[in-house]
Structures are given as structure tokens and as C-alpha cells.
Amino acid sequence: MQNAHVSGSGTTPALLPAPFATSQVILTKQEHIQLKQQANLWHAMWKAACGREKKVLAKNASLIAQHKAEMAGLNTQVADLKSELAHMKHLLFGRKSEKTSSSSKKSGNTTRPPSNRKRGHQPGVPGSGRHLHNNLPVVHESVDLPVDKQCCTVCHRPFKSFFNDDSCDVIEVEVKAHVRRYHRRHYQKTCQCPETPNITTPPPPPRLINKGKLGISVWVELLLNKYAYGIPINRQLESYKTQGLELSQATISFGLEAITPFFEPVAEATREFVASSDQWHADETRWISWAHETTGSHKHWLWVFLCDQAVYFSIADTRAAVVPESIIGDGAGTLVCDRYSAYKKLANDAVSINLAFxxxxxxxxxxxxxxxxxxxxxxxxxxxxxxxxxxxxxxxx
Structure with a gap:
């Protein structure tokens, strides 16, 4: 039982010290030193453990921060990949952004208000009438009744014919392959002048290809159909077979190669005219061609430069800035193009050319x-x- 006493000024009890608090223990100095060493050892071990714990906590905090940064980077990468996946899906399955679609109309992504106006001719608006082809030559043909119909079917007395301009027009297109055979007349002199040859003949008709059998009209039609209307040569040759004309692909290929020098002055004049303009539209695209004589590569590029009145095309085995530099030259003006680096280099080298993306x-x-x-x-x-x-x-x- 613990002893307690009451102070004179209050009623709060005061606890007496424990029984062993006043007890004394007698130790030798060696034992005291050993106990102090053990206390210091355990204290040092405790401080070391605290230090290790702090290092572990700091390392864990660093790993946690690094993990959070990695997670943020992965989340950003996932978002980028999702965006790229959406873009790739659109390129593969989506509609062209330059074309009007029903989805863009539904989403309100348009600059023009919707209209209920129907396509085609509008009621109440006068039409243009039938087109009169007055520029075509007219071939007159007479249409008559058969002989057995030129009389009365009862008494068989003949009808009396009279003229009445009851004409009707029908447009026809007659295409027929034929051979134009020139017969040159020979002339023999009747004088004795030694300077004059005995027989004189007119020169043969001019040919586009020396000793070629195809006339100029054939080459004009081949070139127009191929380059103006996009009809391949082999399809044209199949069409000629229906007209009784059979031509080989080699004849046309070698013929086109032979007449190429005739177009070089025209092409150079077109390039000079385009280069003299002050505004151009330019673009390039991949173009598979025959292997180049020096590089052996099939991959070429088709360059196009457009001004108000002319278009110039160039096929080159390089996509570098040397191609637009060789076409435009020292021109001055505005070049409308995409953001391809070759056009940027062209503008950097020629300060007189401004780019409009x-x-x-x-x-x-x-x-x-x-x-x-x-x-x-x-x-x-x-x-x-x-x-x-x-x-x-x-x-x-």
C-alpha cells in the first residue's frame, strides 16, 4: 500500500516514489563501464537503424516520384497512341475531309446554312432551249419514197412531186480508218536546156516520221486521247481494230520516242511562260517510271507548276529543291504550296519568292x-x- 499525505493548502494527493527509487545498487567500476559501453552500442545501433530507415524512405519516395513520372509519361504516350490510332482509322475507313458528308451536316460543321432547294432545273425559270450546232458542216441528203409507194394504192396513178423544205437534222459522227494514196504526176521536159532534168516530179507529202506509214492525223488523235482524255494507248489500239486498222504497241512506242524532240521547244516555251508569272501553284507526287539510265531507280516524282494560263509538268528522279529551282529560276512572286522542305529551301535561296501555304x-x-x-x-x-x-x-x- 502506497503512502500518501495531504498538503496544507490543498487536497491533491502526492504519490510517494516507488520502493526501488530510493534503493541503491552497488556496482563495480568495470561493470559500470560495461553497462555504459552496451548502452552506447545500442544507442549507436538505434541511430544507424534510424538512418537506414530514412534512406529507405527517401529511396522509396524517389522511386514513387519516378514511378509517378513514368506513369504520367505512359499516360501521355497512351493518349498519343489513341489519337494516332483514331487518325489511322480515319485514313483507312473515314471520309475525305474535303468532301461534304452527312455527318458534317449533322454536327453543324459547315459554313453555309442548309437549303431545301432541289437540284436541277427550278420551276418557273426559263430554260436555255436546245443547243444549235451551227458550227458543224452540213451534208445534204434527199429522202424519197420507194418506187412502189409513189402512186395511189387504189388506181395506181403516179403522184406529182413538188419541193417543200421539210428538213430534219440528225447529228452523226463518222470515224473511218483509210489509206490516203498519193499519185505523183511526172513531167518530161520538151526543151534542150541542160540545166533542167529530163523528168520532174512533185515532192512526196510531208511525214511526221521519215518513212513512217502513219499520217499526222493518227498521231494527233493518239496524243489527244492519251494526254487530254486519259485513254491508254492499248485501249486506243483495240478501238482501231474495230475500224479494221491493226497497229502494234511497238510501232506506237517507237513513234512517240521519235516525235519527242518536236515537243521540246514547246515544253521549254511553256516553262519560260510559267516562270515569268508572279504567282504559282506547285505540288509533287510519287511517280513510277522506267529505270533511269544512271541510277537504275524506278521511283521518280512528278512535279507540277501552275499559273493562270499554263501548266508545266516535269518528271525527275529526285525530290530535292533543285527541281523547282530549275523550273522557276530567278522568278519573283508568290508560290502556293504545302509545307514540304524543298519549297522552304527554294524561298530561303530566292528572297524574291514568298511562300503561301x-x-x-x-x-x-x-x-x-x-x-x-x-x-x-x-x-x-x-x-x-x-x-x-x-x-x-x-x-x-
Whole structure:
């Protein structure tokens, strides 16, 4: 039982020290030293353990921070991959962004208000009437009754014919392959002048290819059908067979190669005319061609440069800036193009040429930005509508 006493000024009891608190223990100095050493040892071990724990905690904190950073990077990479996947799916299965689709109309992504106007001729609007082909030559043909129908069917007395201009026009296209055979007349002199040859004949008709059997009209039709109307040569040759004319592919191929020098002055004049303009539209695309004599590569590029009145095409085995530099030369003006680096180098080398990037490519960037990222959809749609408005104003102007 613990002893307690009451102080004179209060009633709070005071606890007496424990029985062993006043007890004394007698130790030798050696035992005291050993106990102190053990206490110091355990204290040192405790401090070392605390230090290790702090290092482990710091290392764990660093690993946790590194893990969080890696997770953030992975999340960003996942978002980028999702956006890229959405873009690839659109390229593979989606509609072209330059074409009007029903989805764009439903989403309100258009610059023009919807209209209920039907296509075609509108009621109440006068038409243009039938087209009169007054530029075509007219071949007159008479149409008569058969002999047994030129009399009365009852008494068989003949009808009396009279003229009445009851004509009707029918447009016909007559295509027929034929051989034009020239017969040259020979002339023999009747004088004794030694300077004059005994027999004189007119020169043979001019030919596009020396000793060639095809006339100029055939080559004109082949070139127009191939380059103006996009009809392949082999399809034209099949068409000629229906007209009784059989030509081999080799004849046409060697013939086109033979007449190529005739077009070089025209091509150079076209290039000079395009280069003299102050505004161009340029683009290039991959073009598979016969192997080059020096490089042996089948991969070429078709370059096109367009001005107001002419178009110049060039097929080259390189996609470098030397091609537009060789075509435009020292021209001065504005070049409308995409953001390909060759055009940028051209503008850097020629300070008189300014680049105007195509709005269609810029529009695609805004459309691609909203795929896979819903936060950018509204912002991108705003810019697409602005560019569409710019298209509309340009078309009205």
C-alpha cells in the first residue's frame, strides 16, 4: 500500500516514489563501464537503424516520384497512341475531309446554312432551249419514197412531186480508218536546156516520221486521247481494230520516242511562260517510271507548276529543291504550296519568292487534332468553320 499525505493548502494527493527509487545498487567500476559501453552500442545501433530507415524512405519516395513520372509519361504516350490510332482509322475507313458528308451536316460543321432547294432545273425559270450546232458542216441528203409507194394504192396513178423544205437534222459522227494514196504526176521536159532534168516530179507529202506509214492525223488523235482524255494507248489500239486498222504497241512506242524532240521547244516555251508569272501553284507526287539510265531507280516524282494560263509538268528522279529551282529560276512572286522542305529551301535561296501555304493542309491539321482528344474538338471545329468561311468568301469573290 502506497503512502500518501495531504498538503496544507490543498487536497491533491502526492504519490510517494516507488520502493526501488530510493534503493541503491552497488556496482563495480568495470561493470559500470560495461553497462555504459552496451548502452552506447545500442544507442549507436538505434541511430544507424534510424538512418537506414530514412534512406529507405527517401529511396522509396524517389522511386514513387519516378514511378509517378513514368506513369504520367505512359499516360501521355497512351493518349498519343489513341489519337494516332483514331487518325489511322480515319485514313483507312473515314471520309475525305474535303468532301461534304452527312455527318458534317449533322454536327453543324459547315459554313453555309442548309437549303431545301432541289437540284436541277427550278420551276418557273426559263430554260436555255436546245443547243444549235451551227458550227458543224452540213451534208445534204434527199429522202424519197420507194418506187412502189409513189402512186395511189387504189388506181395506181403516179403522184406529182413538188419541193417543200421539210428538213430534219440528225447529228452523226463518222470515224473511218483509210489509206490516203498519193499519185505523183511526172513531167518530161520538151526543151534542150541542160540545166533542167529530163523528168520532174512533185515532192512526196510531208511525214511526221521519215518513212513512217502513219499520217499526222493518227498521231494527233493518239496524243489527244492519251494526254487530254486519259485513254491508254492499248485501249486506243483495240478501238482501231474495230475500224479494221491493226497497229502494234511497238510501232506506237517507237513513234512517240521519235516525235519527242518536236515537243521540246514547246515544253521549254511553256516553262519560260510559267516562270515569268508572279504567282504559282506547285505540288509533287510519287511517280513510277522506267529505270533511269544512271541510277537504275524506278521511283521518280512528278512535279507540277501552275499559273493562270499554263501548266508545266516535269518528271525527275529526285525530290530535292533543285527541281523547282530549275523550273522557276530567278522568278519573283508568290508560290502556293504545302509545307514540304524543298519549297522552304527554294524561298530561303530566292528572297524574291514568298511562300503561301495551302489552307487545305492547315485545315487537315485542325481536323486531325480533334481525333482522339475530345478537349480539342470544339476548338478545332471553330477553326475549321473559319477556314470554310474563307473558302466561301473566296468562291463568292
Amino acid at each position: 495551302c489552307w487545305a493542309h492547315v485545315r487537315r491539321d485542325f481536323i486531325d487534332a480533334q481525333r482522339g482528344d475530345p478537349e480539342l474538338e470544339k476548338w478545332s471545329a471553330t477553326w475549321v468553320n473559319r477556314i470554310g468561311r474563307l473558302y466561301h468568301l473566296r468562291g463568292v469573290a
